[in-house]
Amino acid sequence: MIHTFAISNYRSLLGLVIPLGNLNVITGANASGKSNLYRALRLLSETAQGGVINSLAKEGGLDSTFWAGPEKISERMRKGEVPVQGGPRQNATRLRLGFSGDDFGYSISLGLPAPSRSVFSLDPEIKRECIWAGNAYRPARLLVDRIGAVIKVRSNQQWDVIAQHGNSFESIFSQAADPAKTPEIVTLREEIRGWRFYDHFRSDSEAPARLPQLGTRTPVLNHDGRDLAAALQTIIEIGDEEALHEAITDAFPGTKLAISVQQDGRFTVELHQEGLLRPLSGSELSDGTLRYLLWVAALLTPRAPPLMVLNEPETSLHPDLLPALARLITRAAETTQVWVVSHASRFIAALENSEECNSLRLDKILGQTEVVDQGMLDEPIWHWPDKSK
Secondary structure (H helix, E strand, O other): OEEEEEEEEEOOEEEEEEEOOOEEEEEEOOOOOHHHHHHHHHHHHHHHHOOHHHHHHHOOOHHHHOOOOOHHHHHHHHHOOOOOOOOOOOOOOEEEEEEEEOOEEEEEEEEOOOOOOOOOOOOOEEEEEEEEEOOOOOHHHEEEEEEOOEEEEEEOOEEEEEEOOOOOOOOHHHHOOEOOOEHHHHHHHHHHHOOEEEEOOOOOOOOHHHOOEEOOOOOOOOOOOOOHHHHHHHHHHHOOHHHHHHHHHHHOOOOEEEEEEOOOOEEEEEEEOOOOOOOEEHHHOOHHHHHHHHHHHHHOOOOOOOEEEEEOOOOOOOHHHHHHHHHHHHHHOOOOEEEEEOOOHHHHHHHOOOOOEEEEEEEEEOOEEEEOOOOOOOOOOOOOOOOOO
């Protein structure tokens, strides 16, 4: 489980260190930085997928993601009237992301490239990556250290250089993962790859979840929900069928779920509602009903991930459905770490009824996102590896 998540110099997140528990609720006013926090975690997950550089390019390049700061302060920095700590423009030219968990911690530092003739001269470079043992960085706990092109691992209290000319655009998860030589890299890579992100399921008339789809066993719902019917049937056969039916009854009393299988192997969702002579197919369901079923399939997955991130799951749901969804999420948090980003007060209140809920409210002050009521003593222990590197 992740205990601490840290971000430095990403959009409105100049320097944020937050504690995490089993069930985490991130809330705050519009433009307080909730989406930036979500995007930062997603960007961190891309390191294990090999797509962090491409993801930054889609955001407009590394330079456009740096914290801009308040206009007056930024102008004074530009003129040199305000000193920048950590070396000349150090804070302005590094994006840092990191986390610590039960067994390992990880951090990555990205910066602008050195001038060159390459047509990829705008691609950011990975300046430093570290993996350490335990939930807080200490030099003595460092297991893997990548500085520029050099990657080294600790072995029997000594450092072994395993690469001297590593690619600046590839993470150690892509270049140095070896079950025998670097098991910590492999372990951490697979953990991060197991994170799941669900963000705004489609519910329009052409949404994939409404249409019959070829069905195979689906223990993990696709991020766009296209395999909804197959995922629900998989829960019925090899998952917690009782919890599935309880979740349906909790939201829609007197309603029963069934999965229809056509002769060509295509699956479709059917809801049998009390008083209706025939079931409603996926194409007839309201947006809210369809979205609720999608969350049921995602949260009752037979293959629980180490981390599941839900971005505004209350979207398009009737307020009466929010307590049922909150109970479903609370149940899921018993077996997996859950992160919920939301601004729906009724939904948040229902989640906060859980004793395990770690509620963090964000606010933006002079362009900088902060955790409300988080003082210096409330902030988790976090140290970035040597800032001079």
